[in-house]
Amino acid sequence: MPVLLHIDSSPLTTSVSRELTHAFSISWKAVHPEGEIITRDLAADPPAPIDANWIYAAFTPEPSRQPEQIAALAPSDQFLDEIERAEEIVIGVAMHNFSIPSVLKLWIDQVVRSGRAFSYGANGPEGLIKGKKATVLIASGGVYEPGTPLAAYDFTEPYLRAVLGFIGITDVTVVKAGGTAQLMSGAVTRETLLAPALQQVRTLAA
Numbered sequence: 001m002p003v004l005l006h007i008d009s010s011p012l013t014t015s016v017s018r019e020l021t022h023a024f025s026i027s028w029k030a031v032h033p034e035g036e037i038i039t040r041d042l043a044a045d046p047p048a049p050i051d052a053n054w055i056y057a058a059f060t061p062e063p064s065r066q067p068e069q070i071a072a073l074a075p076s077d078q079f080l081d082e083i084e085r086a087e088e089i090v091i092g093v094a095m096h097n098f099s100i101p102s103v104l105k106l107w108i109d110q111v112v113r114s115g116r117a118f119s120y121g122a123n124g125p126e127g128l129i130k131g132k133k134a135t136v137l138i139a140s141g142g143v144y145e146p147g148t149p150l151a152a153y154d155f156t157e158p159y160l161r162a163v164l165g166f167i168g169i170t171d172v173t174v175v176k177a178g179g180t181a182q183l184m185s186g187a188v189t190r191e192t193l194l195a196p197a198l199q200q201v202r203t204l205a206a
Contacts (some may be wrong), residue, residue: 001033004028005086011043011096016180016194020201021092021110024135027205028088029063030114038082047075050109058113076110080117080129081172088133089169090205093160095140098153100160108163117167127168134172135204137197141181175200 006025010017025037054076057069065073084088100108109137111117118127136157144154158172164172177197182188 003086003090003193004030004032004035004037005082005089006037006039006103007042007089007091007103007107008040009042009092009107010139011101011103012094015092015094016177016183017092017094017137019194020137020139020175020177020197021090022203023198024090024137024205027202028090031206038086040079040082042107042108045100046103047079047106047110049106058115076113076116079107079111082112083111083129083132086132088135090135090137091160093136093138093156095138095144095154095156099155112163112167125166127166127170129168132169132171134164135201136172136174137177137201138174139177139180141179143178145176145178173204175204 004025006021008018008021012018025039029035051072053068053072057065057072058076060066060069091104093104096102114120117129118125119124124193125140138156140154140156142150144150144156157176161172161174164170175197177194180195183190183193
């Protein structure tokens with residue numbers, strides 16, 4: 001049975017990034033009616049920051065972990081189990097200060113874990129989560145496309161491509177809906193702004 005991991009990170013339930021992930025999941029489900037969608041709302045249920053207990057637990061061999069260390073890693077294990085179960089991952093991202101929302105960074109910190117998500121060998125780091133496809137849907141107030149004045153400030157797409165690739169997810173497609181600040185001024189309608197991104201999303205999910 002195909003499995004899609006659906007991740008939202010915007011705190012606004014009416015956000016553009018959430019609308020895009022919702023459209024993706026609907027289109028995916030239409031193609032995979034027997035499939036399962038695992039929904040992870042990071043804004044509604046934010047992951048805990050990693051701390052000293054987490055770090056010591058992660059670097060303690062599994063057979064030697066104490067009960068409190070097992071408990072410290074339980075959220076990380078759950079997130080990694082969800083990724084491993086899924087063939088596809090869709091991530092909705094609302095750009096915050098040129099980068100990703102803090103709750104998404106918390107999730108990434110729980111996921112990028114030595115021995116589960118990556119390892120180091122003679123040839124350097126190797127991602128252990130392979131054979132997955134990721135679609136990243138980014139909404140931003142400004143327009144950050146190459147050639148625009150703000151392009152140099154886009155740390156969202158490069159970072160997500162790098163961190164996903166580091167754990168072995170190299171099949172990554174990014175769809176951007178830039179210029180959402182225009183919605184607040186009324187310079188453009190929501191339907192007009194979203195139409196190109198929604199078309200791409202529905203095509204990718206099909």
